[in-house]
Amino acid sequence: MAALKRVCRFNVWINPVFDATLRAEPDIxxxxxxxxxxxxxxxxxxxxAHVFHVSPSRDELPRRWHVTDALLAECPNxxxxxSAGAGFDTVDAAACTRAGxxxxxxxxxxxxxxxxLAIGLMLAVSRKICVSDRLLRTQRGFSRESLMGHEIGGATLGLVGIGHTGRAVAKLARGFDMRVLAYDPLLSAEAIRAGGAEPVDRARLLAESDIVSLHCPLDDTTRGSFDAATFAAMKPGALFVTTARGGVHDEAALAAALTSGHLAxxxxDVWAPExxxxxxxxxxLDTVVATYHTAGVTHEARRNVAAWGAAQIIGLLKGEAPPRLVNPEVWPAVLERRARLLG
Known part of the structure; x- marks a missing residue:
């Protein structure tokens, strides 16, 4: 009889398809x-547990249960x-690699x-949608002209990062006749063009973009990278949008750039803390439209990531190479350990 395969998650909200899919497997x-x-x-x-399905949200999951060297030492099997999402901020991937x-x-x-949501934030800020909503609900005596904004159509959009989400933004932006620039140090110029953007260096993107939108991960290379000097290098009157991760941008420096009028x-969508x-x-600031890390929180997206997560775990436990493996160098060691633990 095959060994029972054990999967653990904590009671953080997840689309029910995750549990239903795994519980339909007789050996899990x-x-x-x-x-x-x-x-x-x-x-x-x-x-x-053989698999730990973990929340990727730093401020949702207690620090005690973030995946670190110390936690891994308690999990011999x-x-x-x-990760229950696209990011894995609660997981030390290097520690996992060391642990096999x-x-x-x-x-x-x-x-x-x-x-x-990234496009929605661009529209909301540029067209002053939230300011108009607040005023209409609470005041009278203001003019429509006082709420005059700008079209995003025809503007230059600069994407910092053009992976899965950046490419999706570029596709939507083309529907607004936007010129799309992208900076991504992890991709070749050909890959960036294939993603629907013109490859440029960081300095040119900041100088030419009417809107800068972040779609990069939070890591040692990006943490705090949008600081006072970066905001100063952006085009006067530009908009800044982020659906990436809190901590990539310096919130105090951004507030100063907006208060001074340098940025419009x-x-x-992301904060530190959340x-x-x-x-x-x-x-x-009335010039800020704020959301609570909800860019990826739709019924469709949550069902997708839950279904994908369950299917990937099932395949992994069968010995199939996962399609979204963050540390591929560890896979041979995982297969060896799987054979010992599960037969």
Missing amino acids: DLQVGDLQRPDSALQALLRA LLAVS VAVVNQVGGNARSVAE GAGL PPALDAALLG
Whole structure:
């Protein structure tokens, strides 16, 4: 009889298709840990687990359960850590590689949703949609001309990062007749052109773009990379939009650039921390449209990433190479460990 394959997740909201798909597999035991229970109960689940399906949200998951060297040392049977989203901010991928543990994510599953919100933020800021909504609900005596904004059609859009989401944004932007530039140090000029954008260096993108939109990961190369000097290098009157990760941009520096008038507005879906404090300087500015890391939070996207995650885990436990493997160099070691643990 084949060994039982154990998958663990915690009781953070997930589309029901994830649990239903795994529970339809007779040789998979899915356990859902209650974060309100004592640490010892959750430790026991992880100690037995072959796969840990983890929330990618830094501020949603208690730090105790972020995947680090220390946590991995408590999980001798773990073959893989599966992120419940495109990002994996709660997972130290290098630590997993050292431990012989695969890291998989669901990159691309929410790309359309994130791209739609990015375009929505551009429209909301440029056309002053939220300001108009607030005024119409609370005041009278203002003119329509006081709410006059700008079209995004024909503007130059600069994408910092043109992976799955960046390409989806570029596709939507072409419907607005936007000129699309992109900077992505991980991709060749040919790949950037294939993604629907003109490849440029970072300095040119900042200088020429009417709107700069971030679609890069948060890592040691991007953390704090949009600082005061970067905002100063942007085109006067430009808009800044991010659906990437909080921490890539310096919030105080952005607030200063907006307050000075150098930048005309910002659309922000990501923060550090999340949610931001109610008295955060950026939330006090009418030139800012703020959302709560909801770019990828649609019914369609959440179903996609849940279904993809379940299918990838099933395949991985059968010994199939995962299609979204973050650390491919570890796969031979994972197969060896799988053979020992599962036969």
